[in-house]
Amino acid sequence: MAADLDAMTATVAGMREILQAQTRLVDACLHCLQLSRTGERPLAAGDPEVVDVVLTMAHMVGISGHSILRLTEEVSLHVRDAYPIARSIVEGVVNVLFIMAKGRDMAARAKRHAEQKAFRDLHRTWQAGETTMAVQRIVELTPGERSRLEALAAEFAWRNGREKDWTDENIAERLAAIAATFPRSSHIILSAATFNIYRHASEVVHGTYFAAMHFWGIGGGRGRPTNGDQMRLLVLDHQFAVLMSATFAFTALVECVAAYIGESGLKELAGKQLDRLRALPAVAEALLSSDGPAPSP
Numbered sequence: 001m002a003a004d005l006d007a008m009t010a011t012v013a014g015m016r017e018i019l020q021a022q023t024r025l026v027d028a029c030l031h032c033l034q035l036s037r038t039g040e041r042p043l044a045a046g047d048p049e050v051v052d053v054v055l056t057m058a059h060m061v062g063i064s065g066h067s068i069l070r071l072t073e074e075v076s077l078h079v080r081d082a083y084p085i086a087r088s089i090v091e092g093v094v095n096v097l098f099i100m101a102k103g104r105d106m107a108a109r110a111k112r113h114a115e116q117k118a119f120r121d122l123h124r125t126w127q128a129g130e131t132t133m134a135v136q137r138i139v140e141l142t143p144g145e146r147s148r149l150e151a152l153a154a155e156f157a158w159r160n161g162r163e164k165d166w167t168d169e170n171i172a173e174r175l176a177a178i179a180a181t182f183p184r185s186s187h188i189i190l191s192a193a194t195f196n197i198y199r200h201a202s203e204v205v206h207g208t209y210f211a212a213m214h215f216w217g218i219g220g221g222r223g224r225p226t227n228g229d230q231m232r233l234l235v236l237d238h239q240f241a242v243l244m245s246a247t248f249a250f251t252a253l254v255e256c257v258a259a260y261i262g263e264s265g266l267k268e269l270a271g272k273q274l275d276r277l278r279a280l281p282a283v284a285e286a287l288l289s290s291d292g293p294a295p296s297p
Contacts, residue, residue, distance in 0.1 A: 001229055008236040011282035015243040016072055018273050022250040025269055026062040029257045030055065034110075036261070044262030046100075051261070053107040054096045058253065061092040072239045075232055079206060080215055082242040087201035090193045091171065093249040098167070098174040098258045101181035112232050113166035116152035120163070171198070182259060186252040189274070192286060193248035198239060206250070233240070238283065247277060 032054040035041035036048065043051070066087050069084040099106045125134040141149070156164040169177065171194060179187040203211035210218070217224045217234055225231040251270050258266035277283055 001233070005229055007281040007285065008240065011195075012072070012075075012236050012243065014280040015240070015247060015277065016069060018276050019069060019243060019247055019250070021273055022070075022247060022254070022270075023062055023065045023175060024271070025254045025266060026058065026065065027265075028252060028269075029254055030059055030062065032261060032263055032266075033058070041237065045178060046261040047107070049103050049104045050100055053110050054099055054257075057092060057096050058257065059097075061089055061096065061249075061253065061254045064089045064092070065246060065250060068242060072243065073233050075239070077215055079235060079238045079242060082239075083201040083204045086197045086242045086245045087205075089246050090190070090197055090249045092180070093190060093253045094171060094174050094194065096253065097178045097182060097186075097256045098169070100256065110166055112152050112158055116149060116156050119149040119153060122199050129175045146254035149159040178256070182256045186255045186259075191249040193245040193252070195246075197245040200241075213273045214260070217241060247273070 006135055032041070032043070036043045036046070036051055037055060067085050068082050068089070071078050071085070095110075099110060121137070122134075123134070123136045125132065126250055127133075135172050156166075159163060167174070175187065175194065180192065200211070200214060203214065215217075215234075215238065251274050254270035255267050258264065258270065260270050
């Protein structure tokens with residue numbers, strides 16, 4: 001137990017250092033994209049219309065990386081709140097890379113979806129049982145503007161009036177589109193990040209009994225902790241899961257953005273962070289006991 005606890009403690013500490021370094025790499029990517037948007041430094045590759053959309057999205061993903069770091073500063077059950085944040089990082093990266101993979105038409109669709117979503121927010125209603133709630137904001141729109149926004153809202157609505165998502169592709173289909181455009185290694189680690197966090201984070205968001213018990217060891221193979229060291233190790237396992245998904249997702253983000261805009265130096269730096277991850281005690285032990293090699297950057 002003591003050896004496992006020491007190894008996981010060192011591993012989680014190392015993963016937090018790697019995630020801090022990755023947030024700086026994301027900032028470097030954002031700087032390149034911003035310089036392109038302002039015309040100060042044209043990109044070697046990439047579509048400006050796509051860059052305009054993914055810049056803001058990648059910025060928000062980067063901010064969530066800092067939230068993960070704050071929630072893992074101490075070995076505590078605050079890590080529960082990091083699960084949905086880690087999922088938002090993973091799915092945010094998937095969406096950024098999906099838009100880059102599909103190009104200008106998908107970027108334009110994302111913009112239209114955002115615009116009609118804001119329009120819908122001007123007047124929303126909700127009903128549960130005999131309770132009805134409504135919110136309405138008074139905004140002056142010209143007849144032409146209202147007609148255009150109503151047409152956008154209709155584009156993102158089913159026949160029964162229910163609102164559509166921003167894209168018809170589910171996350172597996174978006175990952176498949178990414179695989180067809182970007183390096184296989186990036187796709188593998190992003191798929192691993194998704195597989196690792198997606199379902200458990202959903203349980204946390206929905207507040208299920210399983211989600212509550214998950215943080216006491218159910219389904220994790222360890223059983224409910226009976227002493228302080230076991231509890232500490234269980235929490236470290238949860239931190240490991242969250243940090244693994246976040247670091248994998250950020251690696252894929254930097255690698256693929258770098259490939260998209262022709263910044264090979266950023267891609268190499270992302271690969272070095274993944275190499276650091278492999279050298280951490282618990283990760284190195286897992287790789288030694290695995291049947292096959294880990295994906296190379």
